[in-house]
Amino acid sequence: MATGSLVTRAEGHAHGAVTAAAAHPTVEALAATAGTDGTLRLWDMEGRRCLSVAALSAPASCVAWSPDGSVLAVGSGEDTGGGFTREPAGAGTLTLLRADTLEAIHECSDASGSALAVKFSPNGALLALASADGRAYVYDARGGRFSLVYVLEHGE
Template identity: 25%
Template structure:
């Protein structure tokens, strides 16, 4: 009998279930993300810095620490096509674009508020950044100048383009569980979907362009058909608000995490549990490698402090060989 994809992955994780920690910062890590070629992993921290590691076989080597922000780095993202550029969003009312080739800041862009989320358009031309006042600013990634700005009347939790670059999605945190969809670049509102009975927190699109997933305060993950905009299934193994999501490179696995002390890895087409990654504290950021079944994540510090904790400042990898 042929071995199913799910069985193959479970067999892989049985021999690659090691979680290895790498010290990246002096305080809590807020965000982790892989470069588009998978050669580097970046992290942003409460300590006001970003760090970049280089992946060599089954180990990470710290390449550089990027300083310049005057407040916490709450989220970061890589250029979708250029593996040498990444952007950071900070509470210091700026975003910074960094070039790993010279380890320098390529540009600093001033914004109107304390920034909490950031994403890069699939074509690489635009960076969108959201702040605590629910203003989303669209920045030209070539001139580093603002080209549009939208003030929303609802709490914006996370933002993302679809893979085709013609729609812009926002998760609503006003308690009504809506996803707002706008045309891009026109930024005309076309739909507000009632996705969950409570706040929608995070949103991710799968690399194949078939699905997107939404994590909610109701502890559910909903999986949506991108063409029909209908929910095809819900995952309900977490007990706390879903804080972070990531699809694997082939779109077949979905990792979700929360204040539960584990990361749920599901098979997308069935919703069944493939694996569970145990953690000692809440996990608020996860990111699958763009070419292999390797998951980066970072946990909150166990004591609710920003120091004196084994988890504070570390980046973790799941999926390394147990022999490494």
């Protein structure tokens, strides 16, 4: 693998681009991908196969695992064909899913632009979403609440 050569080709996200990928924080052979086809997929990298698929409410632009690997955060927005850009109100969606079942446990659309990046704090207490609207949205992730606690304005 160190050579960078193609080991295998895994089929998935057939109707769109893969826009995000994240390795599981503790399980070496598990990864998640998300794409413009509006799906999140879990992959067994050793077995080289897709384990499960979740349909999302919009094209996905970013994905992150919680530090303990129990939750997946997916940022979405409208893909205009030229990438994820600033969009009308409600365009940026954050979806939280249970990693074991891919059941949606929380969804919100606080951002008025497409989600560009999503990241949990190292201790899992906070979750940050960067948006094309020029803001970062920070959520309290403790106890599965995912309540908005800060909006950081980047300005012009």
